[in-house]
Amino acid sequence: MYLALSSPTAVRLLAAVKSGESLRKSARMAGVGKGSLYRLLRDRYLQLRRSGLDSAAAVAEMGVRTGYIPEWEALVDHPRLRHHLAVAEAIEARFWDAFESGMTITAASHAAGVSHATGQRWIQRRFDLLRADRVSVEECARRLRLRAGGAERLERHWQARLRVRQSEAAAARRIALATAARHVEQATALHGTLRRKQELTERYWQLTREGVTNTEACRILGMSRRAGGEIRRQAQDRIPPQTGLHRGPSRYLELRERVTIADLRRLGFSIRKIAEHLGRSPSTVSRELRRHATADGNYLPATADHAAHLQRARPKTPKLAVNNRLRQLVQRKLNRCWSPEEISGWLRKTYPADTGMRICHETIYRALLTREDTGLHKRYATKLRTGRRIRKNRWRHNHVTGTSRIRNMMMIHERPADVEDKIVPGHWEGDLILGTGSASAMITLRERVTHYGIVINLPLDHTSATVTAEITRAFRRLPSHLKRTLTWDQGVEMAGHAELTRATGVPVFFADRSSPWQRGANENFNGLLRQYFPKGTDLSHHSAKHVAQVMNELNSRPRKKLDYDTPASRFNAARTLATPVR
Incomplete structure (x- = not known):
């Protein structure tokens, strides 16, 4: 297998060798044999030597020492490796001296001792170099003393070769992008002990997802419980998602992405093209290259990944x-x-x-x-609302649905569409919070737009009649445009919803069973209220004055949803207006 020095595989191979990887690992990463790698190293060595570097500098540039260096050195000036049309530089210099003195191409060729075809080839090459430097065709014709027809002919040849080079470059870029993922897999693949450890960890998490305890999983896998605990600690006691599930890009670059950046950058891709390939912002890639470039301008992905993890720790004094x-x-x-x-x-x-x-x-x-x-x-x-001193993982449970004991319910799906828009105030959500033994309770009402809350203490009982009477009394104090609908859960305390609607004109809608998120505003308010009236306490001990004081304090707290205005200020503004208030 012959590798051209400009091919993506060759560029990756030489970069891996220069970064210090062993020849065997570099060849394995590129998917080539060791013989192909040595031929590539020989070609690179000869290229560096013929560009003017001495042997020591060429070896240092390649980043590898091998016993083949003496053999390669003998080939530097070997005539069989020279092109059959190659001419000594001194002869070409005589040709240009003669041509620039005013001789024709034919005369200058004879003076240098070469054929007319060789002189024409040198003219064509000089023309191509000038055009590559963005010199116009007219200026090229003037400098090389070309006639109009000759300049046009050379321009056609130049354009044809340019199209070929562009096509080859585009094909090389497509190949580079197509093989980038495979290169990253090879570069980041684990081998030996690390690979076995990763496989063991994945099997451990698979058993955990199936409901197996830590002790049982460790017994099945033949490792100690301490090892299982260490796996959990490293994952911060969170079960990672299964391999293969789609996950959005992380906020931070991963090692795989950094390897891709280094790979595509070596292959000549622009920052925008790399960002497009990774699905990242161009500024992210640019910042990564700028932050983690070495003193000589190189970008080493493994070093950059380690440095990024150290910087992320931010060892600074807390504010x-x-x-x-x-x-x-x-x-x-x-x-x-x-x-x-x-x-x-x-x-x-x-x-x-x-x-x-x-x-x-x-x-x-x-x-x-x-x-x-x-x-x-x-x-x-x-x-804090939870009252906990540590963070606790929350696990989702399946709830069993049943038949409600409330008759003639209007479900939440029948509610007017403008309730969901949260533009028009007057749509309320309600619930009960219970005290110890469910003997005492409080009614909580929260308006969806202004987030204003009403709290009513029920020290004696929380029957349907009592709840209906207290809500009716609270709604009578409100203007008509601030009492449009009420959404409740399917608790039996709302069995008298028809009577409540007749007394207040407010239709009552019921959320689905075991679906508290359908009354999110009220559930949030209940959580705030529990800071003052914790679960497991007797709510009947609190006076009406104290409950009103807590309600006013909650309504005077700034809320993120209200751009840190208070619910009281928004509700008072809506109270004086009969038009929608955002």
Whole structure:
């Protein structure tokens, strides 16, 4: 198998050898035999030597030492390796001296001792070089003293060769792109111990997906429980998706992508073409090459990947640890049960010009829920809605549906279309939150557009009659344009929905069973309310005044959905208007 030095396979082979890979691994990555690799190295060595480099410089440029160097050195000036039309440079120099002195092509050829055809070939080559330097045809004809017909003939030959070269380059690019994925697979493939470890890890996760415990999976695979625990720890206790499932591109470049960037860059592809092939932004590729280029301008993908992982760790002092004013403000808001996202949005809106008083909500979560000392005391973690001190994985369960005991229900799918648009206010969602033993309860209502919430305490009972009466009393205080529909779950407390509709004129729609996401606004409000009234507590102990105070506090908290306005301000604005308020 003969490899041209300009072919994609040859470029990849030489780059792998120069980067320090062994000859055997380089040949395996390129899919060629060792004999083809040595012939390629010989051609490259001869090319470097004939370009003016000495033997030591050529070996250093190739990045490989071999016992064949003395044999290759003997071939540098070997006549059998010279083209049959090749002429010594001194003879060609005499021709050009004679031609530039005013002689014709024929006379200059005779003066140099070569044939007229050789002189014509040198003229054609000089013409091609000038055209490649963007010199016009007229200027080429003037410099080479060509007639109009001769210049046109040379131009036709030049254009024909240019089309051939462009076609060959396009074909080479297509081949390079077609083989890029295979090259990456070969370059990143694991062998030996690493490959066996990866296979064992994949089998472990497959057993875990099937419901096998860590102990049982380790017994089946013949490894210790500690090894299984280490696999889980490295995955942060998250079961990775199965191989073959489609996953969108990660925010960060992976090693495979970096190998592709280095490969296509060596083959002469532009940054935009590389980005298009990877499905990335051109600025991402440009930034990657700029950040991780070596001192001599080379890009080494493995080194770049390692450096990127170190940089991603960001070993810097946390902002909350050094900014005392910001830390105290965040802790005060947490103490008032504000969520980290509400705090972040409020800070951005309150201090628009002070970047030192801005912080990402994820930074607050990490400061509260990780072991590292990042500036916030861990006791504030209990002020979060979940009340947890660590992050907990959530698993999806299947729910069994049944038949509702409520008659004549209008389902959520029959609701007017403008409810989903969240443009017109007056569409409410409701539910009950229960106290210990389900003896006490509270009614929670939330308006979908303004996010305004109403809380009604039910200290004695939460029967259908009581719930209907309390909601009727709450709706009577509202203007007609702010009570259009009510969406509830299929709890029996709403069995009197027909009576509620007759009393208030508000139609009641019911969500599907076990589908809380269909009442997302109300479920979110219930979560906020649980910060003040935790599960497992007796709700009847709270006075109406205290419940009203909590309701006002919740409605005065800024919300991300409202561009960090408060629900109270949006609801008051909608209360005075009979037109839709966004």
